[in-house]
Amino acid sequence: MMKISQDFAPPFKLIAPFFIIGSFFYLLSVLYLFSFDAAHLSFADANVIGYVHLFLLGFVMMTIFGAMAQLVPVVLEVGHFGVELFYAIWPLLLIGTILMVFGFLYSPALLPYGGVVVLISMMIFVGEIFLTIAKVEKLTLVMSSVLISNTFLFFGIIFGLLMALSYAGTISIDISSLLKAHIYSVLGGYILITIMGLSIVLVPMFTLSHSFSLRPLEISVSMMSVAVVLAIIASVLHIEVLSYIADIMAVVSLLAYFYLIYIIYTTRPRKENDVYAISLIFSYSAMIVAIVLGGIYFVTQSERFLLASMWVLFSGFFAFLITGHIYKIIPFLVWFEKFSPLVGKQKIPMLADMVPYKSSQAQFVFCAVGVVLVTLALIFQSTLFIDAGASFLVMGTLAFIRSVFYMINFK
Numbered sequence: 003m004m005k006i007s008q009d010f011a012p013p014f015k016l017i018a019p020f021f022i023i024g025s026f027f028y029l030l031s032v033l034y035l036f037s038f039d040a041a042h043l044s045f046a047d048a049n050v051i052g053y054v055h056l057f058l059l060g061f062v063m064m065t066i067f068g069a070m071a072q073l074v075p076v077v078l079e080v081g082h083f084g085v086e087l088f089y090a091i092w093p094l095l096l097i098g099t100i101l102m103v104f105g106f107l108y109s110p111a112l113l114p115y116g117g118v119v120v121l122i123s124m125m126i127f128v129g130e131i132f133l134t135i136a137k138v139e140k141l142t143l144v145m146s147s148v149l150i151s152n153t154f155l156f157f158g159i160i161f162g163l164l165m166a167l168s169y170a171g172t173i174s175i176d177i178s179s180l181l182k183a184h185i186y187s188v189l190g191g192y193i194l195i196t197i198m199g200l201s202i203v204l205v206p207m208f209t210l211s212h213s214f215s216l217r218p219l220e221i222s223v224s225m226m227s228v229a230v231v232l233a234i235i236a237s238v239l240h241i242e243v244l245s246y247i248a249d250i251m252a253v254v255s256l257l258a259y260f261y262l263i264y265i266i267y268t269t270r271p272r273k274e275n276d277v278y279a280i281s282l283i284f285s286y287s288a289m290i291v292a293i294v295l296g297g298i299y300f301v302t303q304s305e306r307f308l309l310a311s312m313w314v315l316f317s318g319f320f321a322f323l324i325t326g327h328i329y330k331i332i333p334f335l336v337w338f339e340k341f342s343p344l345v346g347k348q349k350i351p352m353l354a355d356m357v358p359y360k361s362s363q364a365q366f367v368f369c370a371v372g373v374v375l376v377t378l379a380l381i382f383q384s385t386l387f388i389d390a391g392a393s394f395l396v397m398g399t400l401a402f403i404r405s406v407f408y409m410i411n412f413k
């Protein structure tokens with residue numbers, strides 16, 4: 003288990019807006035599902051593109067940035083280079099996300115403005131993380147993965163901005179030639195490699211696991227990094243064989259990472275299945291399902307299976323991995339700030355006491371049922387099932403938001 007010190011942690015008031023705003027974007031992305039017509043969905047549909055950016059920028063990126071603001075200095079055991087910069091990151095990312103989503107839905111002229119604002123937000127984040135890492139003489143594997151992922155984020159947002167400018171008619175480039183480079187840079191290069199690195203710190207910490215080899219993580223991060231580079235080259239130079247190699251390497255990378263998580267989970271001394279544990283079980287199960295559905299797509303070339311695969315990856319793997327960790331991260335941060343000074347002086351709550359049982363369980367059940375129903379809706383092209391699944395997800399995300407505010411305001 004990696005050494006964790008809270009001596010360099012930033013104040014919780016810096017972190018809280020990322021989690022609060024991210025949870026509301028999660029709800030908005032769920033409400034967005036009611037606009038989908040399952041029989042006519044396509045990745046080229048502006049509705050689908052808008053949903054993807056709402057979910058990834060508003061929920062996934064916002065939450066990851068908050069977690070990184072807390073975890074990077076704690077793991078590195080150095081202070082942030084400029085912690086005050088994070089007070090500018092979330093408002094810029096909030097505004098940029100809204101402008102981009104409205105640009106895709108209503109007015110493409112808004113896309114360059116939204117893209118530039120998102121670019122500024124992410125460049126501030128990437129620059130601050132790089133300068134913080136530069137204060138450390140020797141990098142660990144986890145922090146090397148953070149360095150790699152943020153490098154890919156830099157390229158991903160550049161590709162994205164170029165595509166947004168072209169979509170709005172400001173410049174003329176072939177969007178399709180940059181699409182896979184953008185997707186791989188952001189999804190594989192940043193989000194997945196960041197998840198790999200951070201979860202190897204957080205999962206063992208919250209399950210008390212230790213004495214496991216990090217070799218699978220080395221393999222996973224290395225293969226995903228090579229896959230992203232190959233995908234970028236294949237996308238820009240139109241080399242199809244490299245694209246297939248990148249896809250295969252990305253799948254192998256995910257399987258290696260899954261194997262490591264399996265080892266950590268099966269050897270954990272803490273055996274209780276709280277909402278954190280069951281969220282992770284659902285999350286990693288969803289990752290396997292997403293890979294299987296992606297394999298079916300490559301065999302059948304039916305886009306509905308690719309849509310279902312991406313849906314399960316987003317709302318099954320990403321969402322449950324993030325929400326599960328929030329049930330641990332927020333109580334830990336609130337406890338440390340509010341109650342750690344009172345240790346030995348008066349009775350204080352345990353971390354488990356700070357997680358609302360009913361709303362956290364409701365969130366898991368409703369969201370899990372919703373993910374399954376929407377997956378079936380995409381496979382069988384049923385708008386009725388999408389609406390049913392979205393209804394369950396709305397109830398689940400409302401319960402999640404209630405849990406977030408309960409944990410933040412716990413007294």
